[in-house]
Amino acid sequence: MLILGIESSCDETAASVVKDCREIRSSVISTQIEEHRKYGGVVPEIASRRHCENILGVVRKALDDADVKLDDLDAVAVTYAPGLIGALLVGVNFAKGLAMASGKPLVPVHHIAGHIATNYLTYPELEPPYLCLVASGGHSHIIEVLSYTKFRVVGRTRDDAAGECFDKCARAMGFSYPGGVQIDNASKLGDPSEFKLPHPKVAGNEFDFSFSGLKTNVINLIHNSQQKNIQLNYNNLSASIQKTIAEILTKKTIKAAESLGYKKIALAGGVSANTGVRATLSEACRKHGFKFYMPEKSLCGDNGAMIACQGSYNFLAGITADESLNAVATLSMEDI
Numbered sequence: 001m002l003i004l005g006i007e008s009s010c011d012e013t014a015a016s017v018v019k020d021c022r023e024i025r026s027s028v029i030s031t032q033i034e035e036h037r038k039y040g041g042v043v044p045e046i047a048s049r050r051h052c053e054n055i056l057g058v059v060r061k062a063l064d065d066a067d068v069k070l071d072d073l074d075a076v077a078v079t080y081a082p083g084l085i086g087a088l089l090v091g092v093n094f095a096k097g098l099a100m101a102s103g104k105p106l107v108p109v110h111h112i113a114g115h116i117a118t119n120y121l122t123y124p125e126l127e128p129p130y131l132c133l134v135a136s137g138g139h140s141h142i143i144e145v146l147s148y149t150k151f152r153v154v155g156r157t158r159d160d161a162a163g164e165c166f167d168k169c170a171r172a173m174g175f176s177y178p179g180g181v182q183i184d185n186a187s188k189l190g191d192p193s194e195f196k197l198p199h200p201k202v203a204g205n206e207f208d209f210s211f212s213g214l215k216t217n218v219i220n221l222i223h224n225s226q227q228k229n230i231q232l233n234y235n236n237l238s239a240s241i242q243k244t245i246a247e248i249l250t251k252k253t254i255k256a257a258e259s260l261g262y263k264k265i266a267l268a269g270g271v272s273a274n275t276g277v278r279a280t281l282s283e284a285c286r287k288h289g290f291k292f293y294m295p296e297k298s299l300c301g302d303n304g305a306m307i308a309c310q311g312s313y314n315f316l317a318g319i320t321a322d323e324s325l326n327a328v329a330t331l332s333m334e335d336i
């Protein structure tokens with residue numbers, strides 16, 4: 001079975017051909033990061049235009065690299081939600097056109113389900129059910145992966161996502177967009193013990209996250225020091241931010257696994273590339289006797305292979321879309 005996956009939900013135009021659910025035959029990613037960096041974040045209008053310019057070349061290269069013709073495909077999978085609406089529309093419409101021209105089924109994929117699927121591409125033996133922490137620029141979720149296509153969200157952020165918190169703290173320190181990776185790099189040179197940052201108290205669902213308090217605390221710390229003309233050690237501050245975010249994510253995930261009875265825990269989303277998050281969650285899982293899974297670094301950010309992989313499982317489960325498929329900016333995983 002050969003599935004083409006197309007991703008255009010944010011600032012990466014990506015396409016990939018995956019064979020038999022888990023074998024990556026090609027993966028092409030055209031990133032717009034450099035262009036958005038000038039503005040300190042993704043500018044939706046620019047993102048849509050670049051997707052429009054790049055998508056044909058990216059898809060053609062993915063097919064060529066895999067040595068596959070449109071006719072060889074079993075289906076065309078595409079991210080339809082969630083994300084920037086104008087960006088998603090480019091991928092959805094392109095995929096519809098391809099499906100129509102080739103006579104192949106169109107398979108809709110939820111972006112977060114795609115991130116979770118990066119673990120199938122990394123671990124051939126991994127099968128649901130398991131618990132997955134998904135932390136990206138737009139989401140921080142603890143998700144029960146009940147089957148390849150059924151999910152239950154047991155915890156979510158009440159405000160900022162973990163990646164957003166990384167990026168906003170980084171911006172306050174003057175690091176360029178996207179700041180998560182810069183904090184990761186600076187942390188390697190820093191001592192996390194200089195700054196004591198707060199862990200949030202979240203009333204209600206004990207598995208929900210909140211990152212806006214941490215972000216505000218860091219921004220205030222930086223502004224106060226600037227007013228007093230004191231230069232903080234940004235390596236140490238980065239190390240503290242990273243340690244705190246990693247601890248918050250880990251604590252809630254372990255608690256959820258214990259309370260729901262899961263022994264297998266996976267990590268996914270852009271923030272899964274973070275050295276501190278990987279190490280802290282991995283160590284906590286080891287201590288608790290849980291099996292831990294995390295995507296290969298190259299699969300942590302947005303890519304087409306994750307959409308092709310999840311698209312394969314959707315296709316096998318009979319999940320296809322007709323010509324009325326639309327892009328959706330916000331959509332819970334439980335509604336797919």
Ligand code: KG4
Binds near residue numbers: 136138179184301
């Ligand atoms: O999954 P993703 O590529 O896009 C969304 O679906 O949102 O995630 C992007 C997020 C950004 O906030 C970025 O700063 C963060 O992932 N990120 C990292 C690292 N690499 C990417 N955050 C911390 N450390 C990293 N190494």
Ligand code: ZN
Binds near residue numbers: 111115269270302
């Ligand atoms: Zn993503």
